[in-house]
Amino acid sequence: MPEQLLTILKICLLVLLYLFFLRVIRAVWAEVAAPRLAPDGAPAPVVAPVAKGRSRSSRSTRRNSTPTRLRVVEPTARSGADYEIGPEVTIGRSAGCSIVLDEQYVSSVHTRLFTREDQVFVEDLGSTNGTWINGVRAVGQMPVRTGDRVQIGNVILELC
Amino acid sequence: MTAITATAPTDLVDAVSKRRRTTELGLLLLAFIVTGGLYALASLGRNASLPADVGPFLAGVVTLVLVAHLVVRRVASAADGLLLPLAALLNGIGYVFIARLNDDLAALQATWTAVAIAAFVATLVVVRDVKKLRSYPYTFGLIGLGLLLLPLLPGIGRNINGARIWVEIGPVSFQPGEFAKIALAIFFAGYLVENRELLGVATFKLGPFRIPDPRHFVPVLAAWGVALVVMIFQRDLGSALLFFVLFVVMLWVATGRAAYLVAGGGLFALGAWFSWSQFSHVQTRVQVWLDPWADPSGSGYQIIQAAYALAWGGTTGTGPGLGISGRIPFEETDFIFAIIAEELGLAGSTAVLCAYLLMAGTGLRIAQRSTDEFLSLLAVGLTTLLGVQAFIIIAGVTRVLPLTGITLPFVSYGGSSLLANYVLLALLMRISDRAERRVARPAVAP
Numbered sequence: 032m033p034e035q036l037l038t039i040l041k042i043c044l045l046v047l048l049y050l051f052f053l054r055v056i057r058a059v060w061a062e063v064a065a066p067r068l069a070p071d072g073a074p075a076p077v078v079a080p081v082a083k084g085r086s087r088s089s090r091s092t093r094r095n096s097t098p099t100r101l102r103v104v105e106p107t108a109r110s111g112a113d114y115e116i117g118p119e120v121t122i123g124r125s126a127g128c129s130i131v132l133d134e135q136y137v138s139s140v141h142t143r144l145f146t147r148e149d150q151v152f153v154e155d156l157g158s159t160n161g162t163w164i165n166g167v168r169a170v171g172q173m174p175v176r177t178g179d180r181v182q183i184g185n186v187i188l189e190l191c
Numbered sequence: 192m193t194a195i196t197a198t199a200p201t202d203l204v205d206a207v208s209k210r211r212r213t214t215e216l217g218l219l220l221l222a223f224i225v226t227g228g229l230y231a232l233a234s235l236g237r238n239a240s241l242p243a244d245v246g247p248f249l250a251g252v253v254t255l256v257l258v259a260h261l262v263v264r265r266v267a268s269a270a271d272g273l274l275l276p277l278a279a280l281l282n283g284i285g286y287v288f289i290a291r292l293n294d295d296l297a298a299l300q301a302t303w304t305a306v307a308i309a310a311f312v313a314t315l316v317v318v319r320d321v322k323k324l325r326s327y328p329y330t331f332g333l334i335g336l337g338l339l340l341l342p343l344l345p346g347i348g349r350n351i352n353g354a355r356i357w358v359e360i361g362p363v364s365f366q367p368g369e370f371a372k373i374a375l376a377i378f379f380a381g382y383l384v385e386n387r388e389l390l391g392v393a394t395f396k397l398g399p400f401r402i403p404d405p406r407h408f409v410p411v412l413a414a415w416g417v418a419l420v421v422m423i424f425q426r427d428l429g430s431a432l433l434f435f436v437l438f439v440v441m442l443w444v445a446t447g448r449a450a451y452l453v454a455g456g457g458l459f460a461l462g463a464w465f466s467w468s469q470f471s472h473v474q475t476r477v478q479v480w481l482d483p484w485a486d487p488s489g490s491g492y493q494i495i496q497a498a499y500a501l502a503w504g505g506t507t508g509t510g511p512g513l514g515i516s517g518r519i520p521f522e523e524t525d526f527i528f529a530i531i532a533e534e535l536g537l538a539g540s541t542a543v544l545c546a547y548l549l550m551a552g553t554g555l556r557i558a559q560r561s562t563d564e565f566l567s568l569l570a571v572g573l574t575t576l577l578g579v580q581a582f583i584i585i586a587g588v589t590r591v592l593p594l595t596g597i598t599l600p601f602v603s604y605g606g607s608s609l610l611a612n613y614v615l616l617a618l619l620m621r622i623s624d625r626a627e628r629r630v631a632r633p634a635v636a637p
Contacts, residue, residue, distance in 0.1 A: 037236060041510045044228050045535065048542045051221045051280060055273055055549055058214045062556070157388050171562045 097149045098177045098190035105187040106134070113191075119145040121156070122183055136160045136184030142169075144181075150174050151190065153181055160184055204269050207627050211272035212264050218276030219256050226252055226283030229511055233291040233534075236512025251301065252283065255308045262312045263620065266319075269627035270620035273553050277546050278601050278616055282609070284543065285602030288530055289523050292516050296523050296604050303606035307613040314617035321621050325565045328381030332414050335374035338367035339421045352521075353472070354596070355425045368422075368430055369611035373618070375414065376437060376572035382410060383445035384565045391446040411438070423466055428473065429587070429595030433580050435459060440575045445568055480593035493520050497588050500533035501540075508536030523604040525596045528588045543602070544585070551578035554619055561626040570622050573615050 101120075102113040114120065120129040125139040132141075138158035145152055152172045155162040162169040163182040175181065181188045227249050234242035242248065256279055263270060282304060290297035318324070324331065342348040342355050349357035349364060356366050383390070386407050393401035415438050422431035439455030466473045475490055483491030483498075496519045503509065514533040519526045532540035554574025561567040580600050587594035598608040 037232070037510050037513070040228075040232055040235070041507060041535075044225065044232060044511075045507060045538045045542075047221070047225050047228065048539070051218065051225060051276075052542065052545050052549070054214075054218060054221065055277065058218070058273060059549070059552070059556075061210070157391075171564060171567075 097146065098151050098175070098179075100191050101130070101144070101181075101188045102191050103186065104180065104189050106185060109186070116144055116146060116151060116190075119143060123156075123158075132183065132186050134184050134186050137186065138184075141183050142181070144175075151176070158183075204628055208268040211270070212260075212268060213272075215263070215272035215275055216260060218273070219260055219279055222276050222280040222283060223249075223252055223256055225280060226287060229284065229287045230290070233287050233511035236510050236534075237291060238512075251305075255305060259308050259311055262315055266315050267620055267624035270624035271553055271557060274550060274616055274620055274623075277550050277553075278613070281543065281546050281601035284531065285527065285599070285604075287511070288527055288534075288602075289604045291512050291534075292523050292530065293604075299606070300604050300609075303609050306606070307609040310610050311613040311617045314614050315621060318618065318621055321566055321569065321618055321625065322563060324377050324569075325381045325384070328378050328385070329410075331374045331381065332378035332410070335371045335378055336414065336417055336421075338371035338374065339418055341367045342425060343421070352596075354427050356427045356430070365610075366605075366607040368425075368427065369607040370614075371418075372430070372434065372437070372576055373573070373611060373615055375418065375434070376441070376576060377569060378414065379411065379438065379441045380565055380569035380572055383441055384568055387445040387564075390442070391448060411442070419462070423470070426472060427597075428466075428476070429580075429583055429597030432583055432595060433576065433597065435462070436579045437572060437575050441568060441572050444571050476593045476595070480590060483590075493526070494588075494590060494594060497526055497529040498590065500529040501589065504533040504536040504540070506536050507538050508532070508534045510534060521596070524598055525584060525594070525603070526588055527603050528585050528599055531602075547578060547581040547600075550574075554578070557619060557623040557626060561622055562629060563625075566622045566625065570619060573619050577612065577615060 099116055100113050101116060103109045103111065114130050121140060121143045122128055122130045122132060122137075123139050123141040124131065124133050124137045128140060136159075138156075138160070140156050141158040142162045143154050143156055145154070151174070153162060153164060153169055153175050154172045155169045164173055164175060165180055166182075175190055177190055179190050181190070227245075230248060231241055231245060234240065234245075259275060259279075263275065286297065286300055286304065289300050341358050344358075347358050347360055348355060349359045351357050356368050357364050358367055389407045390403050393403055395402050395404045415434075418434055419431055422428070422434065435455070435458075439451060439459075442451045442455070443449065467477060478485065479490050479494055483494045485491060487495055500514065500519065503514070508514075511534050514530060516522065516530065519529060522530050528540065528543065531543060535542075551574055554570055554577065558567045558570035558574065561570055577600055580597055583592065583595060584597050584599050584603075586592040587596075598605045600608065600612045
């Protein structure tokens with residue numbers, strides 16, 4: 032077997048090897064670049080169907096819009112107050128939080144809300160009493176959308 | 192209280208599954224072509240003829256790869272599609288180089304590969320929900336320590352090449368330590384998730400410092416200490432280092448406190464100094480690393496030959512089967528990277544590094560995608576085991592670190608290592624599958 036032929040075959044093999052990695056990287060890119068796109072190109076529904084108990088029909092029209100504000104529902108003493116969500120807000124009793132809620136059962140740094148790629152997420156920051164989304168305790172980073180209710184201690188906030 | 196995750200929309204999962212399995216099949220095909228080509232080329236280089244058993248070889252590879260792929264399709268269809276092809280490629284490259292170096296070992300390695308794929312399949316089928324492992328952290332901790340201690344038992348323990356890490360039962364000998372690593376990663380993940388808040392807050396005063404209450408560290412430190420002592424006395428320094436890194440990384444990731452990295456570094460320096468001053472075999476390793484030329488035909492021989500192999504390889508290597516084999520002790524296991532670098536050169540050895548890098552990246556992506564804290568932490572731990580093990584041995588062979596003999600995952604000859612790494616891969620893929628199916632979101636209020 033002539034040596035040149037072996038060398039050529041070897042180079043071919045190395046090229047093939049790197050072709051493999053090229054395809055791997057392309058696959059990684061496909062996963063990372065557009066991770067949440069449904070086949071038709073529309074943002075995939077990351078969130079479960081809205082709770083049946085919800086009545087206000089106006090909500091259905093803006094169900095897919097990104098919530099930008101937080102409105103206090105309970106306690107009634109505070110109700111009506113609303114806050115901007117922005118890229119990130121922290122909520123808690125401590126003065127260092129972006130939204131200070133000095134209420135019962137609220138931990139000093141309780142929860143944060145942040146927006147990533149037009150999706151708002153809620154993350155409990157190790158609070159004593161937990162963060163509840165529509166009556167279910169949040170674990171890790173949970174996507175939320177307009178109309179969802181976030182309970183922190185005895186405070187209930189609605190995303191709108 | 193844990194039922195906060197609901198099933199993702201089926202059509203979305205189906206789309207992800209389809210895309211990933213198609214990717215996987217395509218990449219497996221490419222890996223198969225590379226392996227087959229390499230096998231033929233190695234034989235052409237060595238004997239100037241195509242290997243006699245090329246037919247059975249290709250059939251065997253196709254069977255193994257397809258079985259694994261079809262089982263993934265059936266039981267974990269949404270799992271990541273890159274891990275299996277990367278492992279198959281590394282395994283294929285490894286096998287070709289083992290076959291090129293030693294026919295007897297190649298036959299054994301082929302058997303072990305089949306057993307390892309069977310273990311991969313069995314793990315995927317049996318462990319349907321990795322999260323259940325969280326319920327038994329101490330059981331896994333004890334299993335891990337038990338496995339580590341097994342080689343010290345008289346009767347079944349064997350001392351091979353200066354390291355007492357083997358167990359021989361009947362005709363089969365294996366290294367239980369390889370499996371202990373996985374069990375201990377499960378223990379750490381379970382324990383740390385349960386106690387991470389306690390470990391993350393500094394409430395205990397120690398001189399000028401405030402540290403987390405030491406009580407909460409007792410179980411982890413005990414497991415870590417015992418494991419480390421066992422490994423040092425078994426003279427398995429590579430595993431000790433791997434285990435230490437796993438411990439520090441998992442503590443860091445669980446608590447998010449970089450102070451653990453600093454403390455870990457300090458503890459490591461202390462441990463390294465202690466073992467250096469106490470054990471002559473550690474001193475020898477360090478001396479060989481600093482100056483292999485002090486004893487070029489004795490203790491420095493292996494590392495010098497490896498350096499020659501790397502240099503001789505150049506950019507694209509001598510060609511498969513055309514290197515000088517048989518001169519480096521343990522070239523099928525610890526030093527297989529040097530042989531790959533000699534025959535495929537910088538290009539080929541970089542490809543191997545790329546494969547580990549991509550595997551580690553995929554593992555960390557799985558950890559990030561996983562919404563369950565335990566699974567996320569376990570994925571980090573398993574990825575650390577894989578990536579750091581590859582780093583330690585490659586660094587040892589290339590004289591970046593003192594040489595500590597451990598296997599190169601998926602590539603080196605060794606049944607226990609192959610088996611354990613395929614089980615590890617199956618667990619990672621299981622976690623990935625679950626992460627895709629359970630998109631965290633507020634569930635419907637009752």
